[in-house]
Amino acid sequence: MEASSIDIVVFAPLAPILGVLLFWFIQLLFIESEKYLLSKIRPNHEPFCKFTNFLGIFFQTVCHALGYTVTKSGVSNFDISVDYGKVSPKKEKKGVFEWISNVFLFIGPFFIPAFILLVCLFFLMTKGFEIVNSSQLLVIKYTFGEQISTFGASLLSFSNGFLDFLLNIDLLHPAHFGFLLLMIFLGMGIRPSYIGKEKKEKVDMLYDLKNIKTLILNKPIYLIILFTIAYIFFYVSFWLEQNWYVSFFIILGWLSIISIVSILIADTILILIRTTDELTGRWKVIPYITIPTSYIFARVFFFYIPTDFTKPVSILILILSTITVTYFLLKRKSNKFKTKQDIKKIKKKKKGGKDG
């Protein structure tokens, strides 16, 4: 099927933009889930929540400072604390410069932590970074459908590579272990969980979207300029027969995927914390001890009986043993999974003991 010229000229440049927006929206939803879990564990883990909040504020402040640096406004004051971050410019610049620094402030925190992880991944991941190779370029037609297919195919390839890396991660390798730690930390700080000493202001997904909407509506001309630049970039890529345009958005898509996976891992840890809160005393430490113990035990076992799937099976053993130990502890040491009959039995037993 031949591509129509209106498709190439008008719709094709929109394809990767829409793709990135979709992934970014999914990222926002995942951030909401993380915030929900943090709010649930906050009463028992105030320092931990303060720490995650600090990470979020740190990235936000760095992005704001980066915005002032890029716009050549300069940074005169950089103040950061656990619940507050402030950056003041040297020169107050208005217009497009102010708009760009605000874009950095609102959108930067969603991508900067993921960018740090992407840089680390370049050194650790062996496959998945293919964008579009030259043989594919010959068949690419610059239509909406083809653009979105290229975008999707590259993201799929990256997701496969990333998943493969995570499943085969060697936790006894210092670089892999360090990457996982970094991923958890950055995943928890992709966005501040609360702002201010007390949770007065509601800072959620709608708050972020409202900010971005205000940013767009206040200066619609800048958005038009941004779209114009995007279209020019697309036409230049089309003219030179290079897929630079879609490649740029593919990198943004990678960043979203990294963020989503980081948040998912951070969420898993938050769920574990929330679950172990049901336990009392020293029992709540057992699931955390199970994590390294089970993994080391599995690795030692597979050291003497080698298999092709040593690393993924060890990860699987780690996950399953942690879940099993937590489940049994919850069943034995809390009322979490106790039925009415179980409770009646315990009461009877206690009564019998007293009577006896």
Place this chain on the structure above:
Amino acid sequence: MDEDELLNGEKVEKILSPHPLSFMRFQSLSMFLIIWGIVAGWLINFSEWNTIFSNNEWLSVLVWGLVLLLAGIIASILTIRWSIFFLYLGVFAGGVALMLSQGWLGASGIFIPFYMVSISIIGFLFVEAYRRSHRYIISNQRISFKGGIVTKRERTLRYDKIADIDARQGIMGQIFGFGTIIPISQSGFGLGSDKSLAAGGIQLGEKKVGFFGLFGGGKEVQTPRARSYYELHGVFPYKEVKKLVEEMVQGNVITPYQKEQVAFQKEQVDIQKQMRDLLKMQSDSKVDQKGEEGSEE
């Protein structure tokens, strides 16, 4: 504080000790030893470069020592505390001496991680013992600071002698709610100084012209600084303690309003004294007059 150490009418308000995480700068030195020990063990035994180390037993010791000393130099420069470098040098020298004396050079891949972890455990225990040696007693009359593992040090500061209060809370302190409060006495106890020095060197050509210059410029800045046993180091809950100390200082130090009141009262007393003297003079003169009149009669 023992009963016999209390002064007349003295009441203890709070007994404090530093927060377990307040000595993180010392604990991080031990933490680095653990991390580098494990990484060095992995590098020598399991990494893709392990064959290089297995061919030359001294190479692993050299790499281990170089990284350790480099970290010591960096930490010393950043904190302006050369004791860190000498500490790491001691750890390295001790390890090498042990390896040579016991003939464990060939087993450096096993020795290094075990040695480093053992040393860091000792380090953690030492820091913990040092932390536990601190005791700060806030009473209604003074603050007593006690600390030291072998040599016991003590400082007592009366509230009316406190000229200034410096308080600081790092990121860890903000997260866990602890902070450091330095009461500066009128004599300047609790103040330290920062000095800066500039040095530069230049070499022209290949050994033909050489010039090296050391340009020293002293700049001293007075800054609140004291040993952990002379300040309220890493106390928890920070805000509550800070408020308590400030209230105590406020209660024991005369305020400008109170000063005005005292001056006013002094003025009143002077006036009353003058009036008394005047009245006395008047009554004396009346008595004299009466006496004169009586003698005339």
